[in-house]
Amino acid sequence: MKVYLYIASSLNGCIARKDGSTNWSAEDNTSYLSFCRQIEAVVMGRNTYEEYLKLPDSDWPNPKGTTVVLSSKKILPVNNFQVHIANNGPKEAIEILQNLGKKELIVIGGNKTWTSFMKEGLGDEIILDVEPYIFGGGISLFSGSVFETNLELLERKFLSSQTVQLHYRIIK
Amino acid sequence: MKVYLYIASSLNGCIARKDGSTNWSAEDNTSYLSFCRQIEAVVMGRNTYEEYLKLPDSDWPNPKGTTVVLSSKKILPVNNFQVHIANNGPKEAIEILQNLGKKELIVIGGNKTWTSFMKEGLGDEIILDVEPYIFGGGISLFSGSVFETNLELLERKFLSSQTVQLHYRIIK
Numbered sequence: 001m002k003v004y005l006y007i008a009s010s011l012n013g014c015i016a017r018k019d020g021s022t023n024w025s026a027e028d029n030t031s032y033l034s035f036c037r038q039i040e041a042v043v044m045g046r047n048t049y050e051e052y053l054k055l056p057d058s059d060w061p062n063p064k065g066t067t068v069v070l071s072s073k074k075i076l077p078v079n080n081f082q083v084h085i086a087n088n089g090p091k092e093a094i095e096i097l098q099n100l101g102k103k104e105l106i107v108i109g110g111n112k113t114w115t116s117f118m119k120e121g122l123g124d125e126i127i128l129d130v131e132p133y134i135f136g137g138g139i140s141l142f143s144g145s146v147f148e149t150n151l152e153l154l155e156r157k158f159l160s161s162q163t164v165q166l167h168y169r170i171i172k
Numbered sequence: 173m174k175v176y177l178y179i180a181s182s183l184n185g186c187i188a189r190k191d192g193s194t195n196w197s198a199e200d201n202t203s204y205l206s207f208c209r210q211i212e213a214v215v216m217g218r219n220t221y222e223e224y225l226k227l228p229d230s231d232w233p234n235p236k237g238t239t240v241v242l243s244s245k246k247i248l249p250v251n252n253f254q255v256h257i258a259n260n261g262p263k264e265a266i267e268i269l270q271n272l273g274k275k276e277l278i279v280i281g282g283n284k285t286w287t288s289f290m291k292e293g294l295g296d297e298i299i300l301d302v303e304p305y306i307f308g309g310g311i312s313l314f315s316g317s318v319f320e321t322n323l324e325l326l327e328r329k330f331l332s333s334q335t336v337q338l339h340y341r342i343i344k
Contacts, residue, residue, distance in 0.1 A: 009184075009185070011185070011323060011338070011340070012185040012312065012313050012314055013181070013182075013184040013185020013186065013312070014185065118308065128183060130338065132322065132325055132340060133320070133321065133322055133323060134290065134314070134319075134320065136287065136290065136314045136317050136319035136320065136321075137314075137317055137318035140184065140185070140312070142184055142308045144308075144309050145309055146190060146308055146309035147306075147308035148305070148307055148308065149305065149306040149308075151183060151305060151306065152334070153304055153333065153334050153336070156328075156336055162323075162324070162325050164325070164328055164336075164338060166183070166302065168183070
């Protein structure tokens with residue numbers, strides 16, 4: 001299973017202000033949605049899932065694909081898409097998708113979910129959109145756990161005049 | 173007074189592991205030293221200064237320029253270079269340099285010192301070298317204070333095949 005992590009962050013590695021809000025624009029979102037829709041399956045945490053449930057169906061990251069939601073609580077899928085729930089962390093999410101014949105997935109957040117994949121050594125590539133803001137005291141893109149990863153820069157590009165996308169391979 | 177901040181960080185906005193160590197290579201250091209030596213004056217915090225005192229004189233960031241060390245403790249300059257001590261924060265450092273006829277300075281760390289300049293709205297440009305590592309649970313490039321800054325991307329370049337330099341104007 002090839003595992004991508006897709007993250008947008010401020011210059012100082014925060015995915016949002018302390019209250020969860022961001023300044024990311026709809027323009028930046030285009031690259032994110034197009035990436036999600038190229039990949040067979042999406043994995044997200046419960047909080048991210050609950051945020052998506054508040055949005056119109058047209059914002060759903062992969063309408064034609066499969067989604068796995070990581071949740072330690074027992075919850076039920078409730079929207080119009082193909083959603084599975086994994087109660088036992090990233091390895092179970094991968095198993096569910098393998099059993100469905102999927103060969104790739106993209107982890108779209110939040111920070112606990114990205115961290116759980118990284119800590120278990122399950123990520124293969126990371127795509128980071130660096131946004132032109134500093135959120136001092138914001139929410140870090142990885143939660144506080146201690147781990148370390150070496151990366152190999154594969155590609156960088158401009159998403160707009162202000163947003164730089166850095167794409168790395170995770171060295172194992 | 174034009175104020176630059178020069179920072180090297182991991183992809184997730186950490187300037188070092190929790191123990192203060194990094195993986196930054198001597199190769200990356202070349203751009204940093206050349207930048208410091210183009211600017212009239214350097215400002216650093218006391219911890220950074222004490223780290224420099226352990227190194228040979230050839231590593232000093234600006235041998236021909238002026239340095240101001242921010243320190244809340246009373247300390248005395250002890251090496252072979254032109255060093256002043258500011259006990260009352262970034263504004264005093266700027267005053268000292270203005271009185272010497274300087275028109276620009278570069279803040280080289282650590283994170284408390286960068287944060288104090290940013291919180292007081294004293295930074296004009298920020299240069300960030302993004303290194304190909306993730307330090308989960310590392311030391312953030314800004315200490316925990318809550319502040320927010322909008323940036324304008326001026327330039328980006330490769331320092332090596334692996335290190336990307338992003339250069340921003342701080343929007344006030």
